[in-house]
Amino acid sequence: MKRTGDQLTIITRILILIGMFLLVLFVPSILQIGGLFQKTPGVIYIAAILFLVVYIGIAVLGWWILKPNLSKPQFKRFSSEEINTVFKTYGLILVLNIVFNYFMKIVFNSGSTENQANINSLLSSNVVTLIVFGFAGAFIAPFVEEFIFRGIVINYFFKHRAWWLNVVLSGIIFSLGHASSNPISFALYATMGMILAYTFKKSGQIKMSIAVHMLNNTVAMIITIVSLLFM
Template sequence: MKKTGDQLDIIVKILILIGMFIAVVLVPEILDVGNALAKQTPWAMYVAAAVFLAVYIGIACLGWWIIKPNLSRPQFTKFTWPEIKMVLIGYGLICILSMGLNALMNLVYGSAMTQNQTNVNDLLSTNTITLIVFSFAGAFIAPFVEEFIFRGIVISYFFKHQAWWLSVILSGILFSLGHASNNLISFSLYATMGMILAYLFKKSGQIKVSIALHMLNNTIAMILTIMTLVSAK
């Protein structure tokens, strides 16, 4: 029987978290390699796209396998109205915080675009295959991967029975570390977003709630990004 976080040595838990963190940060490099090879071998981009999706889905499955024994309540049950309201309120908070911090970043640094968003735009602008694959992954796979890691592993492995608010804050900070930030304001933007997601997970006891909010946010962000890129051409 698979051990829960409570049964694992702290060093083992830290190594698991670091390994998953590195995996999720490096997986987009597969598309970069495919784009580089496509200059000489056109079909390389299709292979890279398939490998990227397979690896990303594999990371999601591994994340679920790791956290499942640590979740005492059934997950992915039918959404209740209170859970839907939590998602909608959470998204409203993210929008308000994003608008405020983006305005502050534009005032201080002369640009409201985070380094993470710049990296996403650059990758999406590479070619049509990359745009389709990365947009799909960002909207529908990344929410599972990142919630399993930054909420599931961080909270259920390390803070399952204690440190309610510390786990929320640490989850947000680690989530921000996984998103490229070139200044304190953009770091704060992703950190507060991560804390909202962590709060919903802790409050509801359901990883599906933070996944739903994450998916809603990412899907709308991807649509707006694609519309901006298309209109700029």
């Protein structure tokens, strides 16, 4: 029988979170390693398939760990009110991204985060990686990251304490998983993580934070790919 976070020791909960965190950090390296052997026929395709299989596997594992902690169905059809909330929340994240990037440009003369630079580098390495990583970033990453950084963190830590503690923790851990070269960049991802955590916690529906995250990633990925291909 699978156990909830309340039934696990704090050490076990920390180890589970660290393990899932390391898996998320590791998975892009599969494509990076494959890119080193572009001249070897088939290697990049094998790397792309392995990347997708492992990434989907992490999503399935994350859901398997999270599911016992959820007391109600999570993936019912979206209501019009929920759709409205998703777009409003995305709008808030978009505005905050613009503000943070503006101050990052003013203070550090940096036009984008280190995480975005890493994504650009990976996407521009070859066409196969661009397609596979672009798809995964838009449609798989939101499930993986929400199951881990929202679902597991919210249900494993400070669940019965002040409501904001695990929201803040979720944002900080989420930001640690995204490369930052300065405090403003770190604050950007932390704030986004906190907004997503609040969205999940308030609604009780992981689908809500997944939808916001997916909308954000899809728009960002389209803009990034278009800029790499045509600008």
